[in-house]
Amino acid sequence: MLPLLRPFHYTDSDWFAQEQTRIFGRLWILAAVKPMLAKHRDYRTLTLAGKQVVLQNHDGVIRAFSNVCRHRMARIQNEEFGNRAMVCPYHNWAYDACGKLIHTHRDPAVFGFTPEETADIGLPQYAVATIGSLVFVNLSDDPLPIEEQFDDHTRELLERYTAQMDSSFIYTRYEGAFNWKTGMENIKDALHVPCLHKSTFPTYFRVDVMGDEAFHGRDSTYLPRDDSLRQATSSGGLRFAQDGDAPAHEWKRLVHRLDCQGNYLTFHLFPNVNLMIVDGSSFAIQIYNPLAAGRTEMQMMVALTRPVDDFSYKPVVLWEHLVSDMTVLQQDIDCLEALQTGLASAQDHGFIHGAYETGILDFQAACLRQMQVAEKPQ
Ligand code: FES
Numbered sequence: 583m584l585p586l587l588r589p590f591h592y593t594d595s596d597w598f599a600q601e602q603t604r605i606f607g608r609l610w611i612l613a614a615v616k617p618m619l620a621k622h623r624d625y626r627t628l629t630l631a632g633k634q635v636v637l638q639n640h641d642g643v644i645r646a647f648s649n650v651c652r653h654r655m656a657r658i659q660n661e662e663f664g665n666r667a668m669v670c671p672y673h674n675w676a677y678d679a680c681g682k683l684i685h686t687h688r689d690p691a692v693f694g695f696t697p698e699e700t701a702d703i704g705l706p707q708y709a710v711a712t713i714g715s716l717v718f719v720n721l722s723d724d725p726l727p728i729e730e731q732f733d734d735h736t737r738e739l740l741e742r743y744t745a746q747m748d749s750s751f752i753y754t755r756y757e758g759a760f761n762w763k764t765g766m767e768n769i770k771d772a773l774h775v776p777c778l779h780k781s782t783f784p785t786y787f788r789v790d791v792m793g794d795e796a797f798h799g800r801d802s803t804y805l806p807r808d809d810s811l812r813q814a815t816s817s818g819g820l821r822f823a824q825d826g827d828a829p830a831h832e833w834k835r836l837v838h839r840l841d842c843q844g845n846y847l848t849f850h851l852f853p854n855v856n857l858m859i860v861d862g863s864s865f866a867i868q869i870y871n872p873l874a875a876g877r878t879e880m881q882m883m884v885a886l887t888r889p890v891d892d893f894s895y896k897p898v899v900l901w902e903h904l905v906s907d908m909t910v911l912q913q914d915i916d917c918l919e920a921l922q923t924g925l926a927s928a929q930d931h932g933f934i935h936g937a938y939e940t941g942i943l944d945f946q947a948a949c950l951r952q953m954q955v956a957e958k959p960q
């Protein structure tokens with residue numbers, strides 16, 4: 583099937599800048615999970631679509647602001663995760679729970695603002711929406727309803743399952759020299775699992791790779807199934823190779839089991855999230871946060887479902903889960919970095935897609951629609 587995206591869509595800085603505006607500056611982007619912001623004044627900082635953003639809990643309400651001080655544009659919260667009031671460390675301007683400037687200096691003459699002038703200064707605030715434990719931010723001045731991005735069924739499942747997320751989590755983040763879209767296309771590519779991950783992916787999962795019946799030859803043209811934004815998000819899952827193959831870890835008896843026990847559920851949330859629920863007992867979330875055309879920040883977090891009884895070795899379970907996921911992911915990253923070099927050096931070639939890859943074409947079509955570019959085979 584003819585691809586919809588050309589190599590330059592993955593390497594060109596102008597195209598990347600437009601994606602930042604039209605996709606990441608307009609859609610709901612997963613920015614945190616509630617356990618990261620559980621207590622009053624807990625905050626998380628991150629860069630979204632080139633903007634420095636801080637999410638902060640004030641008395642149980644999570645809000646998102648620009649993390650850039652209005653005085654001299656210093657960073658207000660400096661750590662990635664922390665717990666402190668919104669006070670800029672440079673000259674101690676203080677902002678309240680709604681981002682309003684409430685204090686400049688104990689001697690008002692130092693700045694010489696009237697109270698009205700002070701009250702008029704505030705941090706730009708961004709829209710926040712939650713689905714279960716998932717916290718989304720929208721950078722647009724006029725955010726689209728989140729229901730337009732994720733359909734009822736997806737929201738209902740995410741709400742029900744992630745509401746059972748435990749308060750403990752493990753998190754890591756690193757940067758890779760690849761385009762964010764190849765990261766998302768990779769997770770939609772079932773065939774690479776038994777190939778690239780032959781030695782690392784747990785053998786107790788069965789990976790079914792099937793060709794799409796709608797495929798009619800190598801040079802056929804992609805026909806969009808449905809052009810709504812909601813269709814850009816997909817979900818699926820793997821089953822255990824045989825019933826009863828799920829490893830019977832002792833800790834699984836100590837957590838609430840979800841009704842998706844026995845499955846490896848995946849949600850590919852458009853544009854940049856891969857959320858997995860393994861055997862109804864743990865969550866793994868990967869976020870592909872674009873930094874440049876050839877640079878992506880990968881955020882990875884793991885949490886269990888809520889404990890029935892607290893158990894002392896939970897950190898070990900989280901650590902082992904993360905290490906196992908990272909071992910698989912490192913193979914992806916090595917491959918994607920090589921692929922990025924290939925894309926940069928083979929601008930005249932295009933991908934050659936087969937019948938099992940229509941999910942990738944769905945993703946490419948969704949990207950083009952957000953970019954307001956007609957979906958033409960390339
Ligand atoms: S830059 Fe923040 S108080 Fe001066």
Ligand SMILES: [Fe+2]
Nearest residue numbers: 774779910914
């Ligand atoms: Fe992979």
